[in-house]
Amino acid sequence: xxxxxxxxxxxxxxxxxxxxxxxxxxxxxxxxxxxxxxxxxxxxxxxxxxxxxxxxxxxxxxxxxxxxxxxxxxxxxxxxxxxxxxxxxxxxxxxxxxxxxxxxxxxxxxxxxxxxxxxxxxxxxxxxxxxxxxxxxxxxxxxxxxxxxxxxxxxxxxxxxxxxxxxxxxxxxxxxxxxxxxxxxxxxxxxxxxxxxxxxxxxxxxxxxxxxxxxxxxxxxxxxxxxxxxxxxxxxxxxxxxxxxxxxxxxxxxxxxxxxxxxxxxxxxxxxxxxxxxxxxxxxxxxxxxxxxxxxxxxxxxxxxxxxxxxxxxxxxxxxxxxxxxxxxxxxxxxxxxxxxxxxxxxxxxxxxxxxxxxxxxxxxxxxxxxxxxxxxxxxxxxxxxxxxxxxxxxxxxxxxxxxxxxxxxxxxxxxxxxxxxxxxxxxxxxxxxxxxxxxxxxxxxxxxxxxxxxxxxxxxxxxxxxxxxxxxxxxxxxxxxxxxxxxxxxxxxxxxxxxx
Amino acid sequence: xxxxxxxxxxxxxxxxxxxxxxxxxxxxxxxxxxxxxxxxxxxxxxxxxxxxxxxxxxxxxxxxxxxxxxxxxxxxxxxxxxxxxxxxxxxxxxxxxxxxxxxxxxxxxxxxxxxxxxxxxxxxxxxxxxxxxxxxxxxxxxxxxxxxxxxxxxxxxxxxxxxxxxxxxxxxxxxxxxxxxxxxxxxxxxxxxxxxxxxxxxxxxxxxxxxxxxxxxxxxxxxxxxxxxxxxxxxxxxxxxxxxxxxxxxxxxxxxxxxxxxxxxxxxxxxxxxxxxxxxxxxxxxxxxxxxxxxxxxxxxxxxxxxxxxxxxxxxxxxxxxxxxxxxxxxxxxxxxxxxxxxxxxxx
Numbered sequence: 001x002x003x004x005x006x007x008x009x010x011x012x013x014x015x016x017x018x019x020x021x022x023x024x025x026x027x028x029x030x031x032x033x034x035x036x037x038x039x040x041x042x043x044x045x046x047x048x049x050x051x052x053x054x055x056x057x058x059x060x061x062x063x064x065x066x067x068x069x070x071x072x073x074x075x076x077x078x079x080x081x082x083x084x085x086x087x088x089x090x091x092x093x094x095x096x097x098x099x100x101x102x103x104x105x106x107x108x109x110x111x112x113x114x115x116x117x118x119x120x121x122x123x124x125x126x127x128x129x130x131x132x133x134x135x136x137x138x139x140x141x142x143x144x145x146x147x148x149x150x151x152x153x154x155x156x157x158x159x160x161x162x163x164x165x166x167x168x169x170x171x172x173x174x175x176x177x178x179x180x181x182x183x184x185x186x187x188x189x190x191x192x193x194x195x196x197x198x199x200x201x202x203x204x205x206x207x208x209x210x211x212x213x214x215x216x217x218x219x220x221x222x223x224x225x226x227x228x229x230x231x232x233x234x235x236x237x238x239x240x241x242x243x244x245x246x247x248x249x250x251x252x253x254x255x256x257x258x259x260x261x262x263x264x265x266x267x268x269x270x271x272x273x274x275x276x277x278x279x280x281x282x283x284x285x286x287x288x289x290x291x292x293x294x295x296x297x298x299x300x301x302x303x304x305x306x307x308x309x310x311x312x313x314x315x316x317x318x319x320x321x322x323x324x325x326x327x328x329x330x331x332x333x334x335x336x337x338x339x340x341x342x343x344x345x346x347x348x349x350x351x352x353x354x355x356x357x358x359x360x361x362x363x364x365x366x367x368x369x370x371x372x373x374x375x376x377x378x379x380x381x382x383x384x385x386x387x388x389x390x391x392x393x394x395x396x397x398x399x400x401x402x403x404x405x406x407x408x409x410x411x412x413x414x415x416x417x418x419x420x421x422x423x424x425x426x427x428x429x430x431x432x433x434x435x436x437x438x439x440x441x442x443x444x445x446x447x448x449x450x451x452x453x454x455x456x457x458x459x460x461x462x463x464x465x466x467x468x469x470x471x472x473x474x475x476x477x478x479x480x481x482x483x484x485x486x487x488x489x490x491x492x493x494x495x496x497x498x499x500x501x
Numbered sequence: 502x503x504x505x506x507x508x509x510x511x512x513x514x515x516x517x518x519x520x521x522x523x524x525x526x527x528x529x530x531x532x533x534x535x536x537x538x539x540x541x542x543x544x545x546x547x548x549x550x551x552x553x554x555x556x557x558x559x560x561x562x563x564x565x566x567x568x569x570x571x572x573x574x575x576x577x578x579x580x581x582x583x584x585x586x587x588x589x590x591x592x593x594x595x596x597x598x599x600x601x602x603x604x605x606x607x608x609x610x611x612x613x614x615x616x617x618x619x620x621x622x623x624x625x626x627x628x629x630x631x632x633x634x635x636x637x638x639x640x641x642x643x644x645x646x647x648x649x650x651x652x653x654x655x656x657x658x659x660x661x662x663x664x665x666x667x668x669x670x671x672x673x674x675x676x677x678x679x680x681x682x683x684x685x686x687x688x689x690x691x692x693x694x695x696x697x698x699x700x701x702x703x704x705x706x707x708x709x710x711x712x713x714x715x716x717x718x719x720x721x722x723x724x725x726x727x728x729x730x731x732x733x734x735x736x737x738x739x740x741x742x743x744x745x746x747x748x749x750x751x752x753x754x755x756x757x758x759x760x761x762x763x764x765x766x767x768x769x770x771x772x773x774x775x776x777x778x779x780x781x782x783x784x785x786x787x788x789x790x791x792x793x794x795x796x797x798x799x800x801x802x803x804x805x806x807x808x809x810x811x812x813x814x815x816x817x818x819x820x821x822x823x824x825x826x827x828x829x830x831x832x833x834x835x836x837x838x839x840x841x842x843x844x845x846x847x848x849x
Contacts, residue, residue, distance in 0.1 A: 077708035089566020097698020118555035267548030357762030
């Protein structure tokens with residue numbers, strides 16, 4: 001142990017060539033600066049634990065941005081305050097690595113306040129060294145969140161005041177309120193005893209990580225003679241007389257002995273497993289290509305509109321999916337955001353034999369209006385000669401227009417008769433396909449189960465599709481329009497032709 | 502053929518995972534949230550990482566960490582969140598790390614609203630963060646491209662060790678269309694510059710600090726060299742019926758889909774109209790635009806912004822032939838008829 005203290009740690013480079021090619025056995029730190037000691041304690045701990053090869057040090061913005069000059073470990077330099085987030089990305093990528101952040105007070109306690117709070121709260125299995133010298137050193141002695149009351153800095157020339165600047169921030173105390181961290185201690189570098197206890201804390205904080213125990217945090221009260229405009233000896237005295245009384249030297253939390261270690265193992269999945277996990281192949285193979293059907297398919301624009309919860313968006317998706325399975329080009333685009341939650345919702349669906357230009361349906365060929373606001377909004381947008389499906393269970397009024405084909409169908413009542421009020425969209429799909437003959441009912445019924453987890457609901461929904469089909473068969477005699485439709489797919493009766501646009 | 506009917510935002514995630522992406526760090530925002538949701542669903546079961554970060558700033562810095570670790574990493578957001586990520590993007594570009602960021606644009610400025618706009622063009626294509634850096638920017642216009650261009654973005658990010666941004670909009674992200682996913686996945690090789698927490702990689706340094714002006718100027722010149730190489734090698738665009746066109750419509754993302762319909766409509770009227778659709782926004786198809794100018798073609802640029810891409814078209818063509826401009830903002834999306842009426846004014 002003693003010999004380790006006297007010679008340069010193995011975890012340091014012999015010559016600091018990353019700093020400069022010659023005269024490279026000293027550091028860039030000022031005489032009396034705390035960073036030299038703090039670096040040494042970390043390097044010695046890595047030596048003692050044999051962890052240097054696995055280590056990655058995340059350095060901050062501040063004087064210690066140049067930590068990579070000295071440490072013979074992996075080095076990443078982070079933006080101001082962001083070291084705990086960067087360390088999170090590193091550690092989650094390589095759980096076996098030893099990831100440490102080394103941050104000053106401006107970095108950790110001010111601009112990086114959120115990052116340290118949440119890394120601690122997630123209990124990231126990492127080690128944080130927080131060098132608190134109550135001042136911004138590298139930037140030229142400005143006030144820090146941890147500057148003491150009355151302290152004069154280049155941005156508090158009259159002394160820090162509670163009224164203007166608030167109280168010096170005690171970070172250990174704050175973090176110790178969180179359940180996740182395993183170990184939080186504050187120590188200091190103002191005398192040999194302080195350094196020795198700091199040495200133990202640093203080592204424990206690193207060892208905890210190697211043992212998979214979680215988030216360890218060591219705050220180190222460190223002198224900054226240059227920033228404080230003091231001699232190194234005055235600075236040490238100031239740490240003891242001014243800082244320690246406000247920032248007590250203490251173990252705030254230590255569950256190192258009782259925590260179970262966790263060692264997440266990297267996992268590789270086989271290609272097939274990956275494919276399955278991504279839900280690919282949900283729809284299976286598309287149906288055999290039916291050339292006459294596709295070639296004769298007339299591009300059709302749909303607007304589905306209703307209350308959120310009436311399944312209008314889902315109804316549109318099922319239609320699009322069925323079109324896809326019949327080798328049509330399809331697109332579905334919803335109203336989204338707040339409208340999805342309780343207000344009126346609508347979806348545009350386009351089915352076409354050709355690649356679809358605009359997926360936005362402004363003038364639908366087919367409007368499905370499930371409630372009054374939907375009919376009010378979209379009635380006037382329907383193309384002359386188009387079709388309007390009105391959910392007459394909810395909408396009492398008739399259409400004002402006479403240049404469209406309108407079907408008043410009590411969708412919600414039909415669904416309720418079958419005991420599934422929420423299934424009005426299934427009734428609709430049955431009725432719509434029976435009336436327009438655009439797509440085979442069988443294809444619609446093939447798609448519906450893919451989106452339903454509960455088996456009994458699948459059967460109920462399929463019955464609702466049939467109910468929609470039957471309603472059209474029983475209630476709609478003869479279509480207004482004549483038909484050219486998908487010859488091979490049409491099932492019966494007179495299909496619908498959409499007027500030339 | 503197996504097709505999935507899937508939202509653009511979800512296609513991003515499946516494409517990313519097939520491209521070997523194992524790390525997602527993000528923050529929810531409409532209309533990009535389905536990307537985070539899909540990542541949270543699909544990554545953990547296949548051994549990947551999903552973390553809902555405490556902020557957009559933290560998310561991009563977690564990506565910085567994962568990219569430093571040699572992983573393919575993804576984050577996504579929309580305008581307000583992309584503004585916050587710009588600090589991290591500057592650091593990532595400066596440290597020469599690959600990563601992919603998806604921006605599903607919404608309407609701004611400020612909180613704006615959640616409907617589609619293209620007002621992030623400047624902050625994404627021209628920079629946004631501090632310093633002399635560029636990101637590769639890819640602009641999908643359909644769900645299939647949300648997958649394909651995300652996968653390509655990872656390749657380009659790796660090739661140039663530079664962030665790549667997929668710039669989509671609310672409609673392209675929210676739209677469901679059939680997507681054919683590649684039936685193979687990319688294995689990410691070990692990178693000799695990254696940190697793996699082992700002896701072999703420990704001498705690597707990921708940093709963007711260059712204390713001397715000489716060193717930083719040299720680094721800047723190196724970066725500029727990469728961007729020049731991208732401009733030589735990575736320009737991608739799509740042309741529809743431009744050969745004999747008198748008027749070339751120019752638009753990207755959802756606008757290009759509308760313009761595609763406008764071209765069909767006006768061609769049916771016998772008007773010679775074509776479409777140039779930039780797929781990469783940086784590097785931009787300046788050379789092609791310049792060629793079309795030489796052929797005497799006029800342009801109609803359509804954007805859901807105050808004319809942010811228009812500037813690039815003006816630069817490329819030096820305004821040698823007339824450039825017309827039509828835009829909507831605030832989340833309003835023009836109809837095909839509206840655009841056709843505009844185009845008719847500029848073509849016989």
